[in-house]
Amino acid sequence: xxEKLYALLLRLYPARFRAHxxxxxxxxxxxxxxxxxxxxxxxxxxLDVLADLGxxxxxxxxxxxRPIATVPLPGAPGIPSFSVLxxxxxxPATFVFGTALALAGLGTFAFLLNHGGNPVRFNVxxxxxxxxxxxxxxxxxxxxxxxxxEKRAAGVGLDAAEQHRVIQxxxxxxxxxxxxxxxxxxxxxxxxxxxANGDYAQIAEGDIFASALTTQMHAITSDPEVSVYFAAxxxxxxxxxxxxxxxxxxxxxxxxxxxx
Amino acid sequence: MPRRKLTPLPSAAFQIxxxxxxxxxxxYAIMRQVEEQTAGRMRLGPGTLYTSLQNLxxxxxxxxxxxxxxxxxxxxxxxxxxxxxxxxKVAREEAERMAVVLRVARARRILRGxxx
Numbered sequence: 001x002x003e004k005l006y007a008l009l010l011r012l013y014p015a016r017f018r019a020h021x022x023x024x025x026x027x028x029x030x031x032x033x034x035x036x037x038x039x040x041x042x043x044x045x046x047l048d049v050l051a052d053l054g055x056x057x058x059x060x061x062x063x064x065x066r067p068i069a070t071v072p073l074p075g076a077p078g079i080p081s082f083s084v085l086x087x088x089x090x091x092p093a094t095f096v097f098g099t100a101l102a103l104a105g106l107g108t109f110a111f112l113l114n115h116g117g118n119p120v121r122f123n124v125x126x127x128x129x130x131x132x133x134x135x136x137x138x139x140x141x142x143x144x145x146x147x148x149x150e151k152r153a154a155g156v157g158l159d160a161a162e163q164h165r166v167i168q169x170x171x172x173x174x175x176x177x178x179x180x181x182x183x184x185x186x187x188x189x190x191x192x193x194x195x196a197n198g199d200y201a202q203i204a205e206g207d208i209f210a211s212a213l214t215t216q217m218h219a220i221t222s223d224p225e226v227s228v229y230f231a232a233x234x235x236x237x238x239x240x241x242x243x244x245x246x247x248x249x250x251x252x253x254x255x256x257x258x259x260x
Numbered sequence: 261m262p263r264r265k266l267t268p269l270p271s272a273a274f275q276i277x278x279x280x281x282x283x284x285x286x287x288y289a290i291m292r293q294v295e296e297q298t299a300g301r302m303r304l305g306p307g308t309l310y311t312s313l314q315n316l317x318x319x320x321x322x323x324x325x326x327x328x329x330x331x332x333x334x335x336x337x338x339x340x341x342x343x344x345x346x347x348x349k350v351a352r353e354e355a356e357r358m359a360v361v362l363r364v365a366r367a368r369r370i371l372r373g374x375x376x
Contacts, residue, residue: 013307021314024287024338025306031288052305059311199320202346211323219318 002033002042006049012057014064019224158206162246167191169245170213170228178253183221190220206230206248225254266319269354272312273321275302277351280322280343287313290341313341321347 006029010022029049036045171188178184191213194200203209210230217226229242229250242250266273272294279285279293290313291304304312316322322341343351365371 017310017314021306021310025310027338028288028291028306028309032291048303048305052307056305056307056311060307063311063314203320203344207325208323208342208344211325212317212320215317215324219314 002046003030009049009053012053013060016064016222017060019222020218158204158209160201162248163200163203163209164195166209166213166228166246166249167195169249170217170251173243173245173251173253181221181223181254183223186220187217187226190216206232210249223254225252227252266315266321266350269350270312272302272304272308273316274351274354275304276309276312276316277321277343277347277354280341281348281351284325284340284342286338286340316341316347319346320344321350 003026007026010018010025013022032045033042036042170191174184174188194216200209200212203212207230210228213228214226217228218224227242228245229238229252230248231238231250232248238244238250239252242252244250269277275294275298276290278297279290282293285293287306287309291306291309295303313322317324321344323344325340325342362371
């Protein structure tokens, strides 16, 4: 009876929340019902549930009301960004600081371009004692190569280039018949924006990268099937129905026309 | 710097990050751990729990992993959650911020020695 009542209360949440977390929220409620027995505990449980509804319902409805794409349509009237600033005239120090910041940003950008987007490495090997061709140099190079291969196999060595390949492959999947699916275009824009902002720069593990991409896509689309999978090793097994989009990554999407 | 959605970090989100600092957990285990580590002062309901988890996922502070709960009778599939490096950093910064507040409160004799 209590479980049925809570299932009814769950209907107050937006559809996207119910689709993603409805079953687990019900399972959590079931677990609490199992663990908290006695009239006092049950009263406390229901008071918690009511307080919980009061706190979380407004948040979830605000999230559901959020626009999917934040890019304004061409020609559409928008709110000027500067309307959020104070009407006070900027001080001279602001211009100095802004110029310094822009120069630093441009310098960093030029530096990164010069290094082809790869992380800068500082070689700590002393060339005076380790010449090219010496047996030590050969051993060190072989060890480094072996370590790099092991790291890549474990997904630890996930680099910006592979992240870029995966995101571009996902963007490619968003075209074709799937482009008619609600949110397909917004997914491409959101992932490319996050990549450009460097949001994935700290992620070095393949499984965490796949999980982050999946979560971000779920926040946009109503397709419950859309997922990115990671498998260590070039021949790692992927779930059935998933399309391999990279050496270590695969992707699943709902067949167009089967959407809810 | 763009303002993050979780700035300031809500207490429920902070407690979830602390819970996940120990090990990967599914939703109910997180709820129990938060209740334990706050000595029963914070009991997360399912709505608050999954709303907070969704916010943390969107900010990249935790990651979702699939796990099969072998302790359950029906062996149902439950999502588990793992703290990311970014989540660990945010939790540490929040703890440091609270440590500063605690030091000030002690210096002003608002708190006595019974608080560690």
